[in-house]
Amino acid sequence: MNITVYLASSTGNDSKFEEAVKELGSWIGASGNTLVYGGSKTGLMGELAQSVLQAGGKVIGVEPQFFVDEEYQYEGLTKLIVTKDMA
Template identity: 50%
Template structure:
Protein backbone atom coordinates (compact mmCIF):
# COMPACT_ATOMS: atom_id res chain seq x y z
CA UNK A 1 0.00 0.00 0.00
CA UNK A 2 0.98 3.66 0.26
CA UNK A 3 3.38 5.53 2.48
CA UNK A 4 1.51 8.44 4.03
CA UNK A 5 3.51 11.38 5.35
CA UNK A 6 1.77 13.07 8.27
CA UNK A 7 2.66 16.52 9.57
CA UNK A 8 1.43 17.19 13.11
CA UNK A 9 2.25 18.72 16.45
CA UNK A 10 4.90 17.65 18.90
CA UNK A 11 2.40 18.90 21.50
CA UNK A 12 -1.03 17.40 22.18
CA UNK A 13 -3.07 20.59 22.01
CA UNK A 14 -5.88 21.31 24.46
CA UNK A 15 -8.78 19.32 22.98
CA UNK A 16 -9.24 15.59 23.61
CA UNK A 17 -10.61 15.42 20.05
CA UNK A 18 -7.10 15.96 18.67
CA UNK A 19 -5.71 12.92 20.46
CA UNK A 20 -8.75 10.76 19.67
CA UNK A 21 -8.67 11.53 15.94
CA UNK A 22 -4.89 11.09 15.84
CA UNK A 23 -5.20 7.62 17.36
CA UNK A 24 -8.03 6.79 14.95
CA UNK A 25 -5.89 7.89 12.01
CA UNK A 26 -3.01 5.71 13.22
CA UNK A 27 -5.21 2.64 13.56
CA UNK A 28 -6.84 3.30 10.19
CA UNK A 29 -3.47 3.70 8.45
CA UNK A 30 -2.34 0.35 9.85
CA UNK A 31 -5.64 -1.39 9.07
CA UNK A 32 -5.48 -0.21 5.46
CA UNK A 33 -1.89 -1.38 5.11
CA UNK A 34 -0.33 2.07 4.80
CA UNK A 35 3.05 2.98 6.27
CA UNK A 36 3.37 6.14 8.34
CA UNK A 37 6.16 8.59 7.53
CA UNK A 38 6.48 11.43 10.05
CA UNK A 39 8.92 13.58 12.01
CA UNK A 40 10.10 10.85 14.38
CA UNK A 41 9.19 12.28 17.81
CA UNK A 42 7.70 10.30 20.68
CA UNK A 43 5.98 13.34 22.21
CA UNK A 44 2.65 15.03 21.60
CA UNK A 45 0.40 14.07 18.72
CA UNK A 46 3.47 12.82 16.87
CA UNK A 47 4.09 10.14 19.48
CA UNK A 48 0.39 9.31 19.72
CA UNK A 49 0.18 8.72 15.99
CA UNK A 50 3.28 6.54 15.81
CA UNK A 51 2.22 4.49 18.82
CA UNK A 52 -1.28 3.92 17.45
CA UNK A 53 0.14 2.76 14.10
CA UNK A 54 2.59 0.40 15.80
CA UNK A 55 0.02 -0.94 18.28
CA UNK A 56 -2.29 -1.75 15.35
CA UNK A 57 0.49 -3.74 13.66
CA UNK A 58 1.52 -1.11 11.13
CA UNK A 59 4.87 0.36 10.15
CA UNK A 60 6.09 3.78 11.26
CA UNK A 61 9.10 5.54 9.76
CA UNK A 62 10.44 8.62 11.52
CA UNK A 63 12.79 11.22 10.04
CA UNK A 64 14.64 13.49 12.46
CA UNK A 65 17.68 15.77 12.25
CA UNK A 66 20.49 14.95 14.63
CA UNK A 67 20.09 18.26 16.49
CA UNK A 68 16.47 17.42 17.34
CA UNK A 69 16.94 13.82 18.43
CA UNK A 70 17.34 14.82 22.08
CA UNK A 71 15.21 17.99 21.98
CA UNK A 72 12.16 16.24 20.51
CA UNK A 73 12.99 12.99 22.23
CA UNK A 74 13.14 10.69 19.25
CA UNK A 75 10.92 7.63 19.18
CA UNK A 76 13.36 4.72 19.20
CA UNK A 77 10.63 2.06 18.96
CA UNK A 78 9.76 2.83 15.34
CA UNK A 79 10.02 0.44 12.42
CA UNK A 80 12.77 2.77 11.20
CA UNK A 81 14.27 6.05 12.41
CA UNK A 82 16.13 7.94 9.70
CA UNK A 83 18.57 10.49 11.11
CA UNK A 84 19.43 13.41 8.84
CA UNK A 85 21.67 16.48 9.10
CA UNK A 86 19.13 19.32 9.05
CA UNK A 87 15.52 20.37 8.59
CA UNK A 88 15.83 20.76 4.82
CA UNK A 89 17.07 17.19 4.52
CA UNK A 90 14.29 16.04 6.87
CA UNK A 91 11.54 17.52 4.71
CA UNK A 92 13.09 16.26 1.49
CA UNK A 93 13.53 12.77 2.94
CA UNK A 94 9.96 12.67 4.21
CA UNK A 95 8.64 13.82 0.83
CA UNK A 96 10.77 11.31 -1.09
CA UNK A 97 9.47 8.49 1.11
CA UNK A 98 5.77 9.44 0.79
CA UNK A 99 2.99 8.77 -1.67
CA UNK A 100 0.56 11.23 -0.03
CA UNK A 101 0.52 13.91 2.68
CA UNK A 102 -1.77 14.72 5.59
CA UNK A 103 -1.63 17.62 8.04
CA UNK A 104 -3.19 17.28 11.48
CA UNK A 105 -3.36 20.06 14.06
CA UNK A 106 0.01 21.50 14.94
CA UNK A 107 1.98 24.71 15.19
CA UNK A 108 4.30 26.66 12.94
CA UNK A 109 6.38 23.62 11.98
CA UNK A 110 3.30 21.74 10.81
CA UNK A 111 2.09 24.72 8.79
CA UNK A 112 5.53 25.30 7.29
CA UNK A 113 5.77 21.67 6.16
CA UNK A 114 2.23 21.72 4.76
CA UNK A 115 2.73 24.90 2.77
CA UNK A 116 6.10 23.79 1.44
CA UNK A 117 4.78 20.45 0.16
CA UNK A 118 1.72 22.17 -1.31
CA UNK A 119 4.01 24.67 -3.06
CA UNK A 120 6.13 21.81 -4.39
CA UNK A 121 2.94 20.27 -5.83
CA UNK A 122 1.92 23.59 -7.37
CA UNK A 123 5.35 23.88 -8.98
CA UNK A 124 5.05 20.38 -10.43
CA UNK A 125 7.77 18.86 -8.25
CA UNK A 126 5.36 16.09 -7.25
CA UNK A 127 1.85 14.92 -8.10
CA UNK A 128 1.00 13.37 -4.74
CA UNK A 129 -2.33 14.01 -3.00
CA UNK A 130 -2.42 16.27 0.06
CA UNK A 131 -5.05 16.87 2.67
CA UNK A 132 -5.96 18.44 6.00
CA UNK A 133 -7.59 16.44 8.76
CA UNK A 134 -9.88 19.15 10.08
CA UNK A 135 -10.26 17.80 13.62
CA UNK A 136 -12.73 19.77 15.72
CA UNK A 137 -12.71 22.43 12.94
CA UNK A 138 -9.09 23.28 13.75
CA UNK A 139 -8.35 24.17 10.12
CA UNK A 140 -11.69 25.85 9.32
CA UNK A 141 -10.30 29.41 9.70
CA UNK A 142 -7.37 28.50 7.44
CA UNK A 143 -9.69 26.97 4.84
CA UNK A 144 -11.83 30.12 4.89
CA UNK A 145 -8.69 32.21 4.40
CA UNK A 146 -7.50 30.03 1.52
CA UNK A 147 -10.90 30.28 -0.17
CA UNK A 148 -10.62 34.05 0.30
CA UNK A 149 -7.26 34.10 -1.48
CA UNK A 150 -8.99 32.53 -4.47
CA UNK A 151 -11.71 35.17 -4.33
CA UNK A 152 -9.11 37.94 -4.18
CA UNK A 153 -7.22 36.54 -7.16
CA UNK A 154 -4.03 35.43 -5.35
CA UNK A 155 -4.63 31.69 -5.63
CA UNK A 156 -6.06 29.81 -8.60
CA UNK A 157 -9.04 27.57 -7.87
CA UNK A 158 -7.27 24.43 -9.20
CA UNK A 159 -4.36 25.10 -6.84
CA UNK A 160 -6.76 25.47 -3.89
CA UNK A 161 -8.47 22.23 -4.92
CA UNK A 162 -5.15 20.38 -4.65
CA UNK A 163 -5.48 20.61 -0.87
CA UNK A 164 -8.22 18.21 0.23
CA UNK A 165 -9.88 18.38 3.63
CA UNK A 166 -12.16 16.18 5.72
CA UNK A 167 -13.31 16.03 9.34
CA UNK A 168 -12.54 12.33 9.92
CA UNK A 169 -9.57 10.05 9.22
CA UNK A 170 -11.60 7.61 7.13
CA UNK A 171 -13.06 10.31 4.89
CA UNK A 172 -9.69 11.93 4.31
CA UNK A 173 -7.97 8.63 3.57
CA UNK A 174 -10.77 7.72 1.15
CA UNK A 175 -10.21 11.01 -0.72
CA UNK A 176 -6.42 10.58 -0.80
CA UNK A 177 -6.60 6.92 -1.83
CA UNK A 178 -8.87 7.88 -4.73
CA UNK A 179 -5.97 9.97 -6.10
CA UNK A 180 -3.19 7.43 -5.58
Protein backbone atom coordinates in the same frame (compact mmCIF):
# COMPACT_ATOMS: atom_id res chain seq x y z
CA MET B 1 1.32 2.90 0.52
CA ASN B 2 3.36 5.48 2.44
CA ILE B 3 1.26 8.13 4.15
CA THR B 4 2.96 11.29 5.41
CA VAL B 5 1.39 13.21 8.27
CA TYR B 6 2.53 16.59 9.55
CA LEU B 7 1.33 17.43 13.05
CA ALA B 8 2.27 18.89 16.41
CA SER B 9 4.74 17.57 18.92
CA SER B 10 2.34 18.84 21.60
CA THR B 11 -1.08 17.43 22.44
CA GLY B 12 -2.96 20.61 21.63
CA ASN B 13 -5.72 22.16 23.66
CA ASP B 14 -8.59 19.89 22.67
CA SER B 15 -8.80 16.17 23.46
CA LYS B 16 -10.55 15.64 20.11
CA PHE B 17 -7.17 16.05 18.39
CA GLU B 18 -5.73 13.10 20.30
CA GLU B 19 -8.81 10.97 19.59
CA ALA B 20 -8.62 11.78 15.87
CA VAL B 21 -4.90 11.00 15.72
CA LYS B 22 -5.41 7.62 17.37
CA GLU B 23 -8.23 6.80 14.95
CA LEU B 24 -6.10 7.82 11.97
CA GLY B 25 -3.13 5.79 13.23
CA SER B 26 -5.27 2.72 13.79
CA TRP B 27 -6.60 3.00 10.23
CA ILE B 28 -3.11 3.46 8.76
CA GLY B 29 -1.77 0.41 10.58
CA ALA B 30 -4.78 -1.85 10.06
CA SER B 31 -4.86 -0.96 6.35
CA GLY B 32 -1.29 -2.22 5.89
CA ASN B 33 0.06 1.22 5.15
CA THR B 34 3.26 2.87 6.39
CA LEU B 35 3.36 6.16 8.29
CA VAL B 36 6.14 8.61 7.44
CA TYR B 37 6.38 11.41 10.01
CA GLY B 38 8.74 13.57 12.07
CA GLY B 39 10.01 10.77 14.31
CA SER B 40 9.14 12.31 17.68
CA LYS B 41 7.87 10.49 20.74
CA THR B 42 6.13 13.60 22.09
CA GLY B 43 2.59 14.92 21.73
CA LEU B 44 0.37 14.05 18.82
CA MET B 45 3.32 12.74 16.81
CA GLY B 46 4.07 10.14 19.46
CA GLU B 47 0.41 9.20 19.78
CA LEU B 48 0.13 8.72 16.02
CA ALA B 49 3.23 6.53 15.79
CA GLN B 50 2.11 4.42 18.74
CA SER B 51 -1.37 3.86 17.30
CA VAL B 52 0.03 2.81 13.91
CA LEU B 53 2.45 0.36 15.49
CA GLN B 54 -0.22 -1.07 17.80
CA ALA B 55 -2.44 -1.68 14.77
CA GLY B 56 0.35 -3.65 13.07
CA GLY B 57 1.58 -0.96 10.70
CA LYS B 58 5.05 0.29 9.92
CA VAL B 59 6.40 3.69 10.94
CA ILE B 60 9.31 5.59 9.38
CA GLY B 61 10.56 8.62 11.27
CA VAL B 62 12.60 11.40 9.68
CA GLU B 63 14.29 13.52 12.32
CA PRO B 64 17.22 15.95 12.41
CA GLN B 65 20.29 15.02 14.43
CA PHE B 66 19.76 17.77 17.01
CA PHE B 67 16.41 16.21 18.00
CA VAL B 68 18.05 12.80 18.31
CA ASP B 69 20.73 14.40 20.50
CA GLU B 70 17.92 15.64 22.78
CA GLU B 71 16.37 12.12 22.74
CA TYR B 72 13.05 13.16 21.19
CA GLN B 73 12.96 10.17 18.81
CA TYR B 74 10.32 7.47 19.24
CA GLU B 75 12.04 4.23 20.18
CA GLY B 76 10.72 1.19 18.35
CA LEU B 77 10.09 2.73 14.95
CA THR B 78 10.34 0.47 11.95
CA LYS B 79 13.02 2.82 10.62
CA LEU B 80 14.52 6.13 11.73
CA ILE B 81 16.19 8.36 9.15
CA VAL B 82 18.44 10.95 10.78
CA THR B 83 19.10 14.12 8.81
CA LYS B 84 21.77 16.79 9.29
CA ASP B 85 19.18 19.53 9.91
CA MET B 86 15.56 20.51 9.26
CA ALA B 87 16.26 21.48 5.65
